[in-house]
Amino acid sequence: MCVLLAYEAPADSMIVRLSTAFSSDDVLEIHILFHELITDAFANNYASGNIWQNYLTHFILSNENFFSLACERHDPPQGSLRDIALHDFEVFMRLFCLDNEHMHYIDNFEGEAGQNSPVCEISKAIAESHSSRKIYDIVTNWYKRHGTGIFATNKAFRYSGGKIIPLPDENVGDIRLDDLVGYEAQKSELRANTEAFIAGRPANNVLLYGDGGTGKSTSVKALLNEYADEGLRVIEIYKHQFRDIQKITDGLRKRNYKFIIFIDDLSFEENESEYKYLKAIIEGGIQTRPDNVLIYATSNRRHIVREIWKDRDDMEHNGDIHHSDTVEEKLSLASRFGIALNYSSPQRKIYHEIVRTLAGKSGLEIDDDELISGADRWEIRHGGMTGRAARQYVDYLLGRK
Numbered sequence: 001m002c003v004l005l006a007y008e009a010p011a012d013s014m015i016v017r018l019s020t021a022f023s024s025d026d027v028l029e030i031h032i033l034f035h036e037l038i039t040d041a042f043a044n045n046y047a048s049g050n051i052w053q054n055y056l057t058h059f060i061l062s063n064e065n066f067f068s069l070a071c072e073r074h075d076p077p078q079g080s081l082r083d084i085a086l087h088d089f090e091v092f093m094r095l096f097c098l099d100n101e102h103m104h105y106i107d108n109f110e111g112e113a114g115q116n117s118p119v120c121e122i123s124k125a126i127a128e129s130h131s132s133r134k135i136y137d138i139v140t141n142w143y144k145r146h147g148t149g150i151f152a153t154n155k156a157f158r159y160s161g162g163k164i165i166p167l168p169d170e171n172v173g174d175i176r177l178d179d180l181v182g183y184e185a186q187k188s189e190l191r192a193n194t195e196a197f198i199a200g201r202p203a204n205n206v207l208l209y210g211d212g213g214t215g216k217s218t219s220v221k222a223l224l225n226e227y228a229d230e231g232l233r234v235i236e237i238y239k240h241q242f243r244d245i246q247k248i249t250d251g252l253r254k255r256n257y258k259f260i261i262f263i264d265d266l267s268f269e270e271n272e273s274e275y276k277y278l279k280a281i282i283e284g285g286i287q288t289r290p291d292n293v294l295i296y297a298t299s300n301r302r303h304i305v306r307e308i309w310k311d312r313d314d315m316e317h318n319g320d321i322h323h324s325d326t327v328e329e330k331l332s333l334a335s336r337f338g339i340a341l342n343y344s345s346p347q348r349k350i351y352h353e354i355v356r357t358l359a360g361k362s363g364l365e366i367d368d369d370e371l372i373s374g375a376d377r378w379e380i381r382h383g384g385m386t387g388r389a390a391r392q393y394v395d396y397l398l399g400r401k
Helices: 014-024 027-043 051-062 066-073 080-096 118-127 132-146 184-198 216-230 239-252 275-282 309-314 325-331 348-361 368-381 387-398
Strands: 156-160 163-166 206-210 232-236 258-263 293-299 339-343
Touching (some): 014 027, 027 051, 051 118, 051 132, 066 080, 066 132, 080 132, 118 132, 156 239, 184 216, 184 258, 184 339, 216 232, 216 258, 216 293, 239 258
Parallel strands (some): 156 232, 232 258, 258 293
C-alpha cells in the first residue's frame, strides 16, 4: 500500500481492478481495462511503448501530494517524508513490472501518438532503472524541473465547473509573435513585460484593446508558446466566472509557475457589475494578488465598461473641477491595467504584407497582382483590413486550389 498515493487504492481504481483481473484471469475484464487504458493514453498523449507503464508514469508525475509539491517548491524533503516516498516507489516498482500473458496487447505502441511525450521518455527511464532509489531520483528531478500535477504536463487551461481544466496543445497551435506581421511596438512591450514577470521582476497587468481580428488574442497564445518551457501557464476565464477569481488565484499562490489569467473579449454593459470582482483582485482588495499571477485581457473597448452620456448626470458643478462619479467608476477598471496596448486595423500596405506572408507560409502559388486585388475585394465584404480577414481570404483560396 502506498502512503502518499493512498487515494489511488479504492476498489474501483485502475490499478486494483487490473491486478484483480489478472489474478482471476478474467479475460473480458482485462480487455475492458485495456480499452480504458488505450483511450486514456491517446487522450493524454502517451500512446507509445508500454501503455501500462506509461499510465503509471503519467499518474505519478501528475499526482499532487505533500512530497511532489515540496519538490516543486524546493529540494526534496528529508526525514520521514523522504522515507515514505522511497517506500512508495518500491510499491510503484512492483506495479510497474506487473506481468501477465495478456500484456502483449499493450506493451508495444511504438510509432503511435505520443512517442516524443515527456511521459514516455520518463517511463522508459524508469523501466531501465531497476531500483526504487533510481526511480526516486528520476521522479524528484522531474518535480524540481517541471513541477507536478496538471501544470507539469500542460500549458493552457480554462476554468470550468469550479475546476481548472487542461486544454490540448492543438487548441493553442504553434503561433509565435514573429508570425504576426506588424504591431512591432506592441509585441516588444508584451515580450518585455512577460519576460520580467517570468524572471520574478515587477510586471504589469496588460489590456490589449482595439479593432476585432487584429491579433490581440493570438498575441497571448504566441506568448504562451514562446515561454511555456520557462514555466509560463495561461488560464482562460470568462466574465460570468469573476466571482470565483479570488478562489482561482488563491489556488495558484504557492505554485512554482507563472500564471497569466487570460480574459478574452472583455466588456461590460451599463447594467453589469461583475467587473467589480475583477477590480478587487487586480488592485484594491484586502488580499493582494499573488506575485506569480498577472491578468492579460483583450477588449474592443479602451475603457472596457460601456459609457453613455447619461453617466455625466451626477457631475457636480463647482467651478467645473469635479468629474462624474459614475464616469470615474467605469474608468477605474481600465486604469488598473498598468499597460494598455492598442491594436488598430492595419494600413493597406501592412494588410497586403499580412496576406502575402500568410499565402507564402501556406504554400499558395498565385500571381501577386491577383492575390492583392482579391484581398482588397475580400476586405470590403468581410469586415475591413484585419489579420482575421487576411487569414480567411487565404483559407478561401486554399480551399479552391
